[in-house]
Amino acid sequence: MDKIEKSSLRTGFLLMLACTIFTSSGQMFWKAGALRINFSDPFSFFNAPFILGCLLYIVGSILMILALKKGELSMLYPIIATSYVWVSILAPFFFPNESMNVWKWAGVLLILFSVILLGWSSSRVAKMQRDLP
Amino acid sequence: MIALFIIFLILVGVLSGSMAVILLKKAASKYPLRQLFFRRIFWEGVVLFGLSLLLYVIILQREELSVVYPLSSISYLITTLLSVKYLGEKMSVWKWVALGGVMLGVTLIAIGS
Numbered sequence: 067m068d069k070i071e072k073s074s075l076r077t078g079f080l081l082m083l084a085c086t087i088f089t090s091s092g093q094m095f096w097k098a099g100a101l102r103i104n105f106s107d108p109f110s111f112f113n114a115p116f117i118l119g120c121l122l123y124i125v126g127s128i129l130m131i132l133a134l135k136k137g138e139l140s141m142l143y144p145i146i147a148t149s150y151v152w153v154s155i156l157a158p159f160f161f162p163n164e165s166m167n168v169w170k171w172a173g174v175l176l177i178l179f180s181v182i183l184l185g186w187s188s189s190r191v192a193k194m195q196r197d198l199p
Numbered sequence: 200m201i202a203l204f205i206i207f208l209i210l211v212g213v214l215s216g217s218m219a220v221i222l223l224k225k226a227a228s229k230y231p232l233r234q235l236f237f238r239r240i241f242w243e244g245v246v247l248f249g250l251s252l253l254l255y256v257i258i259l260q261r262e263e264l265s266v267v268y269p270l271s272s273i274s275y276l277i278t279t280l281l282s283v284k285y286l287g288e289k290m291s292v293w294k295w296v297a298l299g300g301v302m303l304g305v306t307l308i309a310i311g312s
Contacts, residue, residue: 113259117234129240130223131219131223131232131235132227132232133205134220134224134227134228135222135227135228135232137262137283138286138288139220139224139278139279139286139288140279140282140283140288140290140294140298141294142217142269143220143275143279143282143300144279144297144301146275147272147275147301147304147305150304150305150308154308166311169306169307169308169310169311170308170311171311171312172304172307172311173305173306173307173308173310173311174304175302175304176300176301176303176304176307176310177300177301177304177305178220178298179300180297180298180299180300180301180304181297181301183293183296183297183300184294184297184298184301186293187245187291187293187294187296187297188294190291190293191289191290191291191294194289194291195289
């Protein structure tokens, strides 16, 4: 398979993963900051977690656009599900009330495994297309 | 159990979210980054994406995550089908298996929530 193509797919994959890390952590900060917001007080919008959350989300969105340039949607879009993985890891630090359980762990592991499988099988499909006469 | 109206909202949200990403993919593939802001197809994608996010927030105010997650995991399936049809992408057995695994994983997390 063309080396350029394979690294392009891999770049897209990693960019999308990075995107989900940014948007997940952005959501966490955003939610933490949203608790402080009081609609009758405009200044309450200017709290650090909320703004940081928005910034992280924006960076994540840019990363997604960059990822879309590099890879196929059928590979990239399901990677969004890894957000659940990051949130499961990060949430206990932000919201100590929520806990992990067997179902969540099973789901997290299945998603991780499936996303890796998706990346691998996508590069195989691309290779097969390339090798067609 | 879950209002028909909510199901309708979820379907609209899922469809607009999937179409949004299709449009964004088309825009991103065709134009360089700095040009995107001037392209109509990019903004069509952004607007649809915003719509799906808005619907998501509205739905979550009414229903629990354990219900919303599995239904929105359908978006992975719909986006994949749309990308085969409109973007000419190819699937394989393993890609379908992986997709199914992702959808099942999301459902498991929903059960645990």
